[in-house]
Amino acid sequence: xxxxxxxxxxxxxxxxxxxxxxxxxxxxxxxxxxxxxxxxxxxxxxxxxxxxxxxxxxxxxxxxxxxxxxxxxxxxxxxxxxxxxxxxxxxxxxxxxxxxxxxxxxxxxxxxxxxxxxxxxxxxxxxxxxxxxxxxxxxxxxxxxxxxxxxxxxxxxxxxxxxxxxxxxxxxxxxxxxxxxxxxxxxxxxxxxxxxxxxxxxxxxxxxxxxxxxxxxxxxxxxxxxxxxxxxxxxxxxxxxxxxxxxxxxxxxxxxxxxxxxxxxxxxxxxxxxxxxxxxxxxxxxxxxxxxxxxxxxxxxxxxxxxxxxxxxxxxxxxxxxxxxxxxxxxxxxxxxxxxxxxxxxxxxxxxxxxxxxxxxxxxxxxxxxxxxxxxxxxxxxxxxxxxxxxxxxxxxxxxx
Amino acid sequence: xxxxxxxxxxxxxxxxxxxxxxxxxxxxxxxxxxxxxxxxxxxxxxxxxxxxxxxxxxxxxxxxxxxxxxxxxxxxxxxxxxxxxxxxxxxxxxxxxxxxxxxxxxxxxxxxxxxxxxxxxxxxxxxxxxxxxxxxxxxxxxxxxxxxxxxxxxxxxxxxxxxxxxxxxxxxxxxxxxxxxxxxxxxxxxxxxxxxxxxxxxxxxxxxxxxxxxxxxxxxxxxxxxxxxxxxxxxxxxxxxxxxxxxxxxxxxxxxxxxxxxxxxxxxxxxxxxxxxxxxxxxxxxxxxxxxxxxxxxxxxxxxxxxxxxxxxxxxxxxxxxxxxxxxxxxxxxxxxxxxxxxxxxxxxxxxxxxxxxxxxxxxxxxxxxxxxxxxxxxxxxxxxxxxxxxxxxxxxxxxxxxxxxxxxxxxxxxxxxxxxxxxxxxxxxxxxxxxxxxxxxxxxxxxxxxxxxxxxxxxxxxxxxx
Ligand SMILES: Cc1ncc(C[n+]2csc(CCOP(=O)(O)OP(=O)(O)O)c2C)c(N)n1
Ligand code: SF4
Numbered sequence: 001x002x003x004x005x006x007x008x009x010x011x012x013x014x015x016x017x018x019x020x021x022x023x024x025x026x027x028x029x030x031x032x033x034x035x036x037x038x039x040x041x042x043x044x045x046x047x048x049x050x051x052x053x054x055x056x057x058x059x060x061x062x063x064x065x066x067x068x069x070x071x072x073x074x075x076x077x078x079x080x081x082x083x084x085x086x087x088x089x090x091x092x093x094x095x096x097x098x099x100x101x102x103x104x105x106x107x108x109x110x111x112x113x114x115x116x117x118x119x120x121x122x123x124x125x126x127x128x129x130x131x132x133x134x135x136x137x138x139x140x141x142x143x144x145x146x147x148x149x150x151x152x153x154x155x156x157x158x159x160x161x162x163x164x165x166x167x168x169x170x171x172x173x174x175x176x177x178x179x180x181x182x183x184x185x186x187x188x189x190x191x192x193x194x195x196x197x198x199x200x201x202x203x204x205x206x207x208x209x210x211x212x213x214x215x216x217x218x219x220x221x222x223x224x225x226x227x228x229x230x231x232x233x234x235x236x237x238x239x240x241x242x243x244x245x246x247x248x249x250x251x252x253x254x255x256x257x258x259x260x261x262x263x264x265x266x267x268x269x270x271x272x273x274x275x276x277x278x279x280x281x282x283x284x285x286x287x288x289x290x291x292x293x294x295x296x297x298x299x300x301x302x303x304x305x306x307x308x309x310x311x312x313x314x315x316x317x318x319x320x321x322x323x324x325x326x327x328x329x330x331x332x333x334x335x336x337x338x339x340x341x342x343x344x345x346x347x348x349x350x351x352x353x354x355x356x357x358x359x360x361x362x363x364x365x366x367x368x369x370x371x372x373x374x375x376x377x378x379x380x381x382x383x384x385x386x387x388x389x390x391x392x393x394x395x396x397x398x399x400x401x
Numbered sequence: 402x403x404x405x406x407x408x409x410x411x412x413x414x415x416x417x418x419x420x421x422x423x424x425x426x427x428x429x430x431x432x433x434x435x436x437x438x439x440x441x442x443x444x445x446x447x448x449x450x451x452x453x454x455x456x457x458x459x460x461x462x463x464x465x466x467x468x469x470x471x472x473x474x475x476x477x478x479x480x481x482x483x484x485x486x487x488x489x490x491x492x493x494x495x496x497x498x499x500x501x502x503x504x505x506x507x508x509x510x511x512x513x514x515x516x517x518x519x520x521x522x523x524x525x526x527x528x529x530x531x532x533x534x535x536x537x538x539x540x541x542x543x544x545x546x547x548x549x550x551x552x553x554x555x556x557x558x559x560x561x562x563x564x565x566x567x568x569x570x571x572x573x574x575x576x577x578x579x580x581x582x583x584x585x586x587x588x589x590x591x592x593x594x595x596x597x598x599x600x601x602x603x604x605x606x607x608x609x610x611x612x613x614x615x616x617x618x619x620x621x622x623x624x625x626x627x628x629x630x631x632x633x634x635x636x637x638x639x640x641x642x643x644x645x646x647x648x649x650x651x652x653x654x655x656x657x658x659x660x661x662x663x664x665x666x667x668x669x670x671x672x673x674x675x676x677x678x679x680x681x682x683x684x685x686x687x688x689x690x691x692x693x694x695x696x697x698x699x700x701x702x703x704x705x706x707x708x709x710x711x712x713x714x715x716x717x718x719x720x721x722x723x724x725x726x727x728x729x730x731x732x733x734x735x736x737x738x739x740x741x742x743x744x745x746x747x748x749x750x751x752x753x754x755x756x757x758x759x760x761x762x763x764x765x766x767x768x769x770x771x772x773x774x775x776x777x778x779x780x781x782x783x784x785x786x787x788x789x790x791x792x793x794x795x796x797x798x799x800x801x802x803x804x805x806x807x808x809x810x811x812x813x814x815x816x817x818x819x820x821x822x823x824x825x826x827x828x829x830x831x832x833x834x835x836x837x838x839x840x841x842x843x844x845x846x847x848x849x850x851x852x853x854x855x856x857x858x859x860x861x862x863x864x865x866x867x868x
Contacts, residue, residue: 015671017673021673021674021676022676022677022678022679022714023674023675023676023677024675024677024707024710024711024714024720024722025674029674033674041483042479042482042483044478044479049726050726060672061671063661063664063665063668064665064668064670064671064672065671066665068482068483068661070478070482072475072478072508073504073505073507073508074504076472076475076505077472077474077475077478077504077505077508078475079475080468080469080472080473080474080475080476080478080479080505081475081476081478081479081482082479083468083476083479084448084466084468084475084476084477084478084479084480084483085479085480085482085483086479087466087476087479087480088446088479088480088483088484088487089483089484090479090483092479106469107469107472110468110469134726161745189726190723190749190750193723193724193726194721194722194723194749195707195710195721195722195723196720196721196722196746196749197714197719197720200674237446237464237466237480237484237487238443238444238446238464238484238487239443240443242442242443242462242463242464242465243464243465244410244413244458244459244465244466244467245465245466245467246459246466246467247467247468247469248467253412255412255413256459302749305747305748305749306747306748308747309747309748312747384748384749384750386748386752387747387748387752388752
């Protein structure tokens with residue numbers, strides 16, 4: 001039986017200073033520092049704008065802190081290497097942008113199927129294809145959700161500041177370990193490249209979720225037997241627990257069982273369920289003025305900053321606007337959004353894509369038979385959506401309504 | 402040789418292999434070798450991709466992982482770097498290794514990480530039912546070369562040698578007795594070892610190529626192969642007909658993880674992110690203040706933006722810095738923006754600049770219109786020759802020229818500009834700015850740049866120049 005203390009917070013933080021520190025860091029630098037603070041000790045990377053500084057930072061930080069850095073031959077192998085490292089006991093990460101993220105998908109699926117914790121950073125730029133290599137976009141939101149083949153649930157977080165590039169990288173690692181899943185970290189080029197004031201926490205302020213090591217001896221261990229929360233314990237390779245890991249559908253012992261419909265059904269439902277059923281623990285969001293907002297602005301990532309600015313300006317001008325920010329884009333904060341939208345007549349969704357998250361919000365509204373006017377405010381020219389654009393859009397929506 | 406059944410993962414038996422398949426022979430040879438070497442089962446990582454051959458780890462009572470098609474070497478690289486004390490052995494099909502995984506194979510050989518790659522070359526994609534692989538001989542039949550294969554066959558061992566593997570050998574399942582010996586050599590090599598094992602796939606290859614039974618395929622392996630020594634003595638025409646078997650390379654080459662560890666050991670300490678001492682803000686409100694530095698690459702405008710931002714933070718204020726990247730920056734032009742404020746800054750880019758520093762004519766022309774009414778433009782008239790004033794103020798100073806004539810170095814123009822800003826804008830504290838300059842620049846540059854900063858400050862305060 002599995003009895004891992006599912007809500008434990010144990011691992012010690014090393015390599016961080018004893019005191020809080022104010023720094024001026026670039027988003028990607030902060031992400032690299034956050035990985036070290038999270039205890040990451042393996043990074044595999046391949047250069048790509050606008051994510052390269054994460055690899056550059058960790059090529060220095062990993063050997064400085066006793067971890068391993070490797071520049072692989074492509075993103076397929078980066079993903080493979082971080083999964084292999086994690087299976088062998090490392091906390092591992094890779095970072096890329098759109099084209100590389102596409103290449104990683106098959107192995108991300110493998111990490112989902114084998115329940116291997118790891119963090120994949122996709123600093124979003126304009127696509128498809130080479131697209132706008134240096135300019136920001138939020139166009140990988142749906143790829144993060146559905147880039148891999150097969151049914152699954154995924155965890156994806158969108159930071160909106162350099163401070164969050166640090167803190168949420170740690171959060172990503174904790175979620176990856178806790179739910180034994182790849183976690184997608186989705187900054188955009190603005191957040192990755194800008195520099196901002198950050199207060200780095202002292203080491204005793206950082207909480208780390210440990211590897212869910214087996215609580216039973218090898219002879220009683222079943223590598224895919226779930227604990228109460230649906231997540232199995234994880235034996236690192238080479239620690240005396242010998243078993244077989246495969247991307248094929250498998251039973252609780254890890255043995256491939258492709259011709260047993262019950263086994264397949266149970267596995268695929270458990271893999272989705274361990275995230276969906278724990279969504280209250282996973283979902284992160286932010287909101288303001290939602291109690292009486294007539295128009296709700298839903299924004300995430302760098303665009304959230306514009307939305308904040310616009311909503312404050314609207315409030316100053318006596319217009320009842322509010323904002324709701326999904327921090328976990330996946331699983332989406334559906335219930336929280338439904339509550340936030342109660343007072344609103346309309347929802348404005350500014351995003352640097354053609355309405356990818358607006359589609360998810362429409363799905364949530366529709367599935368719950370909530371009728372609201374939903375107005376996507378889209379921009380795909382490589383420019384950040386400005387506060388005045390959101391301001392005007394909200395005003396127009398109110399006038400029309 | 403005895404065969405210890407405890408090395409087999411009984412729960413996965415029987416194997417999926419067809420009668421006569423060569424993969425079982427290699428599995429046996431491997432497990433025998435592991436036993437003979439006295440390796441602990443917990444110390445062995447068996448790793449594979451996808452294919453019939455990729456099932457081998459399932460049958461080995463080791464830490465066994467079947468990864469994705471072609472990518473096993475990437476996964477194994479992560480495993481080995483994490484647990485260098487473990488023995489990592491890979492089982493790859495010819496298709497898995499040389500087609501979809503070809504790139505990883507090249508780079509694994511090049512890195513020379515201490516792992517062993519066993520390639521089960523059966524000339525065909527077995528698992529998917531007999532399609533041509535890069536190892537399928539020219540002219541052979543397969544379900545995707547029904548008129549005979551027009552592709553050329555890859556020589557896996559030659560590729561491995563060329564790519565840098567330190568141990569490279571070829572054998573066949575007909576020569577099964579020799580396999581453990583070769584495997585031992587490979588396992589003992591401290592670097593990347595490649596063993597190509599030719600073997601029969603009666604189901605996928607044999608049937609389509611007129612081998613009446615497995616026996617004939619074994620006959621082929623016997624008759625078509627010669628030792629590397631004999632092979633060397635053959636005429637070019639004879640060589641065409643034969644496949645050399647034996648060891649092609651067995652050399653010492655620096656191993657990747659050893660090199661990594663040596664590099665890591667030479668590092669003295671962790672470089673922590675630079676800490677900024679900041680005092681609490683003196684209460685003077687600046688609101689939102691937007692500043693653009695624009696000019697060309699090499700003028701140090703990004704650095705100027707960073708130093709200015711850090712100065713504000715030192716003063717207890719907030720700042721966000723953004724810059725142009727890529728084509729724009731490479732094309733010669735450079736833009737560096739700082740948005741300052743009393744608290745967290747929301748929109749991070751310049752919307753309506755309060756101040757533009759223009760260091761080239763082109764950048765002046767491009768960004769002049771982004772300056773708000775009543776805003777200020779500081780133009781380096783060394784390069785900005787045409788200044789049009791409409792509803793903005795303009796301060797024209799030949800900054801670069803002053804730097805080169807008075808200070809003998811044009812490169813401190815960015816720091817002089819910061820001095821001008823501090824002199825001109827009341828809210829930038831000179832001492833905080835000076836500290837930021839010292840923190841960001843190498844000590845050998847301090848003298849020159851502090852002179853530039855002082856001179857700039859004087860210029861700014863006196864607003865020398867035409868306003
Ligand atoms: C990305 C991907 N493409 C295609 C396949 C289908 N596939 C499975 S096994 C295989 C070929 C295996 O041939 P080989 O590597 O020579 O091994 P063998 O089966 O002959 O031992 C292919 C193409 C796959 N699993 N994954
Ligand atoms: S198809 Fe070929 S390679 Fe696969 S098990 Fe059968 S004989 Fe072996």
